[in-house]
Amino acid sequence: xxxxxxxxxxxxxxxxxxxxxxxxxxxxxxxxxxxxxxxxxxxxxxxxxxxxxxxxxxxxxxxxxxxxxxxxxxxxxxxxxxxxxxxxxxxxxxxxxxxxxxxxxxxxxxxxxxxxxxxxxxxxxxxxxxxxxxxxxxxxxxxxxxxxxxxxxxxxxxxxxxxxxxxxxxxxxxxxxxxxxxxxxxxxxxxxxxxxxxxxxxxxxxxxxxxxxxxxxxxxxxxxxxxxxxxxxxxxxxxxxxxxxxxxxxxxxxxxxxxxxxxxxxxxxxxxxxxxxxxxxxxxxxxxxxxxxxxxxxxxxxxxxxxxxxxxxxxxxxxxxxxxxxxxxxxxxxxxxxxxxxxxxxxxxxxxxxxxxxxxxxxxxxxxxxxxxxxxxxxxxxxxxxxxxxxxxxxxxxxxxxxxxxxxxxxxxxxxxxxxxxxxxxxxxxxxxxxxxxxxxxxxxxxxxxxxxxxxxxxxxxxxxxxxxxxxxxxxxxxxxxxxxxxxxxxxxxxxxxxxxxxxxxxxxxxxxxxxxxxxxxxxxxxxxxxxxxxxxxxxxxxxxxxxxxxxxxxxxxxxxxxxxxxxxxxxxxxxxxxxxxxxxxxxxxxxxxxxxxxxxxxxxxxxxxxxxxxxxxxxxxxxxxxxxxxxxxxxxxxxxxxxxxxxxxxxxxxxxxxxxxxxxxxxxxxxxxxxxxxxxxxxxxxxxxxxxxxxxxxxxxxxxxxxxxxxxxxxxxxxxxxxxxxxxxxxxxxxxxxxxxxxxxxxxxxxxxxxxxxxxxxxxxxxxxxxxxxxxxxxxxxxxxxxxxxxxxxxxxxxxxxxxxxxxxxxxx
Numbered sequence: 001x002x003x004x005x006x007x008x009x010x011x012x013x014x015x016x017x018x019x020x021x022x023x024x025x026x027x028x029x030x031x032x033x034x035x036x037x038x039x040x041x042x043x044x045x046x047x048x049x050x051x052x053x054x055x056x057x058x059x060x061x062x063x064x065x066x067x068x069x070x071x072x073x074x075x076x077x078x079x080x081x082x083x084x085x086x087x088x089x090x091x092x093x094x095x096x097x098x099x100x101x102x103x104x105x106x107x108x109x110x111x112x113x114x115x116x117x118x119x120x121x122x123x124x125x126x127x128x129x130x131x132x133x134x135x136x137x138x139x140x141x142x143x144x145x146x147x148x149x150x151x152x153x154x155x156x157x158x159x160x161x162x163x164x165x166x167x168x169x170x171x172x173x174x175x176x177x178x179x180x181x182x183x184x185x186x187x188x189x190x191x192x193x194x195x196x197x198x199x200x201x202x203x204x205x206x207x208x209x210x211x212x213x214x215x216x217x218x219x220x221x222x223x224x225x226x227x228x229x230x231x232x233x234x235x236x237x238x239x240x241x242x243x244x245x246x247x248x249x250x251x252x253x254x255x256x257x258x259x260x261x262x263x264x265x266x267x268x269x270x271x272x273x274x275x276x277x278x279x280x281x282x283x284x285x286x287x288x289x290x291x292x293x294x295x296x297x298x299x300x301x302x303x304x305x306x307x308x309x310x311x312x313x314x315x316x317x318x319x320x321x322x323x324x325x326x327x328x329x330x331x332x333x334x335x336x337x338x339x340x341x342x343x344x345x346x347x348x349x350x351x352x353x354x355x356x357x358x359x360x361x362x363x364x365x366x367x368x369x370x371x372x373x374x375x376x377x378x379x380x381x382x383x384x385x386x387x388x389x390x391x392x393x394x395x396x397x398x399x400x401x402x403x404x405x406x407x408x409x410x411x412x413x414x415x416x417x418x419x420x421x422x423x424x425x426x427x428x429x430x431x432x433x434x435x436x437x438x439x440x441x442x443x444x445x446x447x448x449x450x451x452x453x454x455x456x457x458x459x460x461x462x463x464x465x466x467x468x469x470x471x472x473x474x475x476x477x478x479x480x481x482x483x484x485x486x487x488x489x490x491x492x493x494x495x496x497x498x499x500x501x502x503x504x505x506x507x508x509x510x511x512x513x514x515x516x517x518x519x520x521x522x523x524x525x526x527x528x529x530x531x532x533x534x535x536x537x538x539x540x541x542x543x544x545x546x547x548x549x550x551x552x553x554x555x556x557x558x559x560x561x562x563x564x565x566x567x568x569x570x571x572x573x574x575x576x577x578x579x580x581x582x583x584x585x586x587x588x589x590x591x592x593x594x595x596x597x598x599x600x601x602x603x604x605x606x607x608x609x610x611x612x613x614x615x616x617x618x619x620x621x622x623x624x625x626x627x628x629x630x631x632x633x634x635x636x637x638x639x640x641x642x643x644x645x646x647x648x649x650x651x652x653x654x655x656x657x658x659x660x661x662x663x664x665x666x667x668x669x670x671x672x673x674x675x676x677x678x679x680x681x682x683x684x685x686x687x688x689x690x691x692x693x694x695x696x697x698x699x700x701x702x703x704x705x706x707x708x709x710x711x712x713x714x715x716x717x718x719x720x721x722x723x724x725x726x727x728x729x730x731x732x733x734x735x736x737x738x739x740x741x742x743x744x745x746x747x748x749x750x751x752x753x754x755x756x757x758x759x760x761x762x763x764x765x766x767x768x769x770x771x772x773x774x775x776x777x778x779x780x781x782x783x784x785x786x787x788x789x790x791x792x793x794x795x796x797x798x799x800x801x802x803x804x805x806x807x808x809x810x811x812x813x814x
Contacts, residue, residue, distance in 0.1 A: 120154025371463025691717025
């Protein structure tokens with residue numbers, strides 16, 4: 001019975017298919033640039049290797065093809081295998097600065113798009129940078145701005161001119177602004193220039209561009225916006241409702257340019273002509289001669305460009321009462337408006353006239369005021385008696401007027417001569433409304449003559465509100481070089497639009513170790529303040545600007561150096577023992593862009609654990625170069641750190657991981673078996689926990705017969721063999737693996753054979769085996785020989801074994 005069971009197991013094991021795994025072809029490309037950052041007009045190299053997940057796999061890449069999406073940026077020169085065999089070397093050349101892609105493809109690999117950046121050469125002047133300060137204006141002004149032109153490489157890094165560079169400026173819409181100087185020169189050894197422009201007060205609004213061009217460089221531009229105004233109107237003010245026609249009397253016609261639907265004054269961008277006509281009803285039912293003075297008048301008032309008001313006068317017919325109608329018209333903005341004045345009369349020279357007794361009052365009637373920083377028309381002053389009846393002055397009067405904030409509004413003294421009843425009031429207005437005013441001022445006439453009294457009047461003031469002003473500071477140029485001077489521009493904005501400095505003040509700038517900033521007093525009405533600044537060191541700093549009680553302006557600015565600022569050490573992500581690796585050492589500036597050595601730079605290397613890897617102690621990056629290479633010889637596996645030190649440069653460190661090309665093996669087999677039992681064994685090959693596929697496996701068995709076996713590890717890094725034990729004591733198994741790149745490695749295992757049948761001692765007695773018969777014929781006589789013949793045919797067909805003696809060896813070519 002026992003022999004029958006063993007024979008069945010042999011037959012089943014022979015008929016069981018081999019568990020050989022197919023080779024894994026689903027690799028990914030790993031890439032490494034040498035140097036890390038490629039510069040235009042320079043050659044470099046790309047190492048391409050096989051990866052699975054995040055791990056490098058030492059597999060050769062057959063049939064690798066690399067192409068460039070844009071050969072005007074980077075060109076592929078050669079593709080070849082390196083000395084290590086499993087890394088392909090692609091030689092490329094940066095043609096010009098820019099970003100594009102390389103396409104990688106090879107049999108058994110997933111195709112890949114590789115983004116590539118070619119950096120500019122900091123010694124090449126390749127582009128212009130243009131900047132306007134400020135870039136948003138109100139059509140009401142201020143109108144002055146600044147424009148700078150800077151020389152830079154392809155990456156936007158400042159470049160000093162090797163010789164004089166002529167640049168031309170132009171504007172897209174000449175109706176919006178004028179450039180002060182259209183032809184500029186960036187002098188040899190300098191890297192920027194500039195001029196100013198004026199936004200035209202022609203009323204044209206919208207966006208326009210300032211373009212800058214130079215020979216052999218791409219045209220660049222910056223945008224300027226002039227905000228549109230709302231619809232406008234011309235407003236008529238007669239101020240007085242009644243005028244006494246005793247003696248020689250006159251009335252004022254005052255017009256203001258305003259926002260439509262409001263009383264907010266607007267600065268005129270051009271002269272505005274307003275026509276007026278004065279008529280009355282005094283002689284409506286009387287016949288008059290054509291030459292008679294009946295009080296009618298026509299005329300024009302001009303609101304001057306840069307102002308918002310204008311006025312004229314007309315005379316009233318003496319001694320007559322009636323109504324005067326004043327009508328104004330204008331074409332732009334379209335206006336038609338009328339108002340009336342009543343002519344009243346009594347003779348102040350008559351005894352007991354109302355004005356001869358009682359109080360007489362000085363009245364002020366104000367107009368809307370705009371904070372322009374200039375002298376403006378504020379209103380009219382006139383006299384009334386205690387009954388609010390208009391009267392004439394019977395003596396010369398000097399009238400002073402005080403405002404609730406004399407620093408903002410300084411009012412001129414008014415002289416009212418004998419016989420006059422009214423006079424215009426003018427005063428100097430500030431540039432912005434002080435905090436706490438809420439848009440209203442109180443004006444109080446002060447009379448310097450006895451028996452005259454006055455009453456205060458509240459007027460409305462429009463313009464920039466100091467509480468809404470924001471102090472802005474920004475450099476005139478885009479990027480700044482160390483050891484050079486450049487301007488910082490300071491200005492105020494309201495609702496993102498430029499406005500003037502509201503008052504005289506001192507300017508304070510926070511101290512800095514990187515920038516030396518000029519300080520100067522600022523004056524009311526200034527628009528743009530330019531502060532000469534010198535970058536005395538490289539690096540970044542935040543400057544704080546203080547003007548009176550306004551919120552401070554802060555500016556973070558960086559000073560760049562043409563000299564190297566850092567060292568980049570680059571190497572393979574995984575380094576294998578026994579295979580040298582190429583290290584690159586590259587110089588970059590403070591913006592992490594590649595930069596060339598301005599002199600020979602010596603670099604010293606220190607390895608944390610010298611027993612693990614051998615590197616040069618020192619090397620030199622020659623003047624005019626931006627990187628260098630060296631070979632590193634790994635000795636043992638592990639992780640260590642390499643530091644690079646150079647005079648005047650910060651410490652640079654990198655961690656390196658060294659792995660062994662000797663696979664880690666594990667042989668799984670039963671601890672004990674029965675004599676003649678068929679069993680399987682499995683070998684696992686890994687490196688850094690990554691299964692190694694495709695390794696050749698050679699099996700050696702002593703004390704058993706090797707049936708079927710895998711000749712290579714599969715995708716899981718495993719290979720399996722089936723063995724029949726023939727020894728009565730032990731089966732010795734040895735599995736050896738090797739490949740073109742991994743070092744040969746062997747693992748052994750001894751499986752004990754149970755020769756005492758102790759496992760069957762307590763088994764139940766087996767039932768007696770009854771031999772089956774088919775038609776009186778024993779089927780085993782037919783089946784067993786057939787199976788043996790089939791097994792021999794399969795083994796011969798596979799050509800995998802040769803029977804020499806009781807010990808069978810599986811020969812696997814590597």
